Amino acid sequence: MANPTTVARGRDSSPSPGRRRNDRAARASGLPVWSIPYVLLIPGLVVIAGLLLYPMVQLGIMAFQKVGLAQIRGTRPAEWVGLDNFDKVLSNDIFWSALRNTVAFAFVAVSLTLIVGTAVGVLLHRLGRKMSLFVVIGCMFAWAVPPVAQGVIWRSLFDAESGIINWALNLVPTWLLSPPDGQESWSGTPWLNDTIPLYIALVVCVVWAGFPFIAVSVLAGLKGIPAELYEAARVDGSGAWRTFRKITLPLLKPVFAVLTILSIIWDFKVFSQLYVLMNGPTNRDGFNLSMYAVAEAFKPPQKLGTGAAISVVLTIILLIITVVYVRQIVKQEEM
Template structure:
């Protein structure tokens, strides 16, 4: 039988849900805010930081794209001149813009595809390794991902150096039927990789994939850890092979992970600048520009035309937004089906 004293004091029973709601609403009234608005109020500091660091600079960039801004405007000796769509008309009528757009799209397609393939393969390998060996390989891979972009360019520029690069030295070790020197040359040594557009972008693909696949691998590994082991055991009992198991279980379960990784990789590879600038050793090859390099060259190469550079950046941003929206809509449609 319950103690009457305890019952009278309420020590033996928990407060009712209605009592808790009354207490919470009392706290909200004490703060002077309705309960539903508190989460939104807590978001205000973060939104202000985002607005100051991201939205305001983007607004300024968009405004500058419609102005003529040069050295005089930077120094403040002359106000910026509003030119409307003139900057966009100039870049769209320039052959360099279209070659830069072609280089950007082709490079992003190859780099994103290879980064996802290599990263997924390494992630699956890490999942099959033991805990200690997996940790060792993850740490080694993350060293490459942690290297700053400029340092990545320096490393791969030295590897593809015409006279002292390891790439030419390694190609000389291969038999001629596998890797014959260029026409008229006895050796690969002296072959320039970073002067022509196609070899330059081959080196850039190696550089970007080498630095980008560890992030993909670790993300895939995290996704694989969340797949129930019972699914793989059932597949083995049914006699499913490794490739069928991967395509029927692993890929469908990792679709959300691949959706995010693909969007991030597209954004990163469309905006590659530091590695390309370092490999090219500056604005030396106009045919090798991508859109980021073209924007910087127009904005800061004498005579400075910051309005033109801003217009190219706006076009690049619009292209990325369109690609991202179309890709995400396709993913959403597939999930609904």
């Protein structure tokens, strides 16, 4: 008579149905089992290489060439100029002004987007299911608006003559907020002509369109935190702010890390909204790096090599920021 323990071990050591199917698929394809996941990734990698890697390589090559209208038409080959494009860019005062605008805008926009998105996410978590769903749908409408449409909406709102912003500011008592010097009211205030008011409008536009994604991501993270932790905090007499600092923030740190990186990348590359608000590359003092690259590349005389060099510099800056930030996150996790 067979030993029951031996029979049980024999049953436990038998391969699972899923593993047997994988083994049959591997034998049918003639490939080892470990290679099947990598083979399945090949089509996606080919698409990514075609859509992202190849253009990036071409952009890097173009950054070391002189490419103008003659080269675009094909009447003259591109001339290899080495680092001349980068020398021209880095020695131009407009580049440093655009870099300053880019960094300052990204810092303010990322901070406000994370703060507003987190506050809305916490609010959604405390609302009832139906009301939370209603607010989420309303917020996602703003996030779903295309960037060009975002610029059109906020350009109309900040219009000097018929914009709602100036109309609303006129309702504020003058002792609380007075109009600019030399004006009796806010009507006619050209928000989009000067650099600082232009970037105030851009920050409002980007935060309005970006906070819903942050809010929904934070809400998803809050759903994964056990309710028992908050119950214990309430029993101990912990307030709302202390509970957020001691429980919510540490547990959502991985979520905030990803959201911060994504927000930095998105806000450093803002172009469409600024282009619409500025009505094209007209105000050089208001350029960011993306607008500066487009202006150099496509405004007559076309200098695609210089525009490519600016894009490469912007990419390197984003890579440095991302690597430094990720390393800090890894060090904190190890500690």
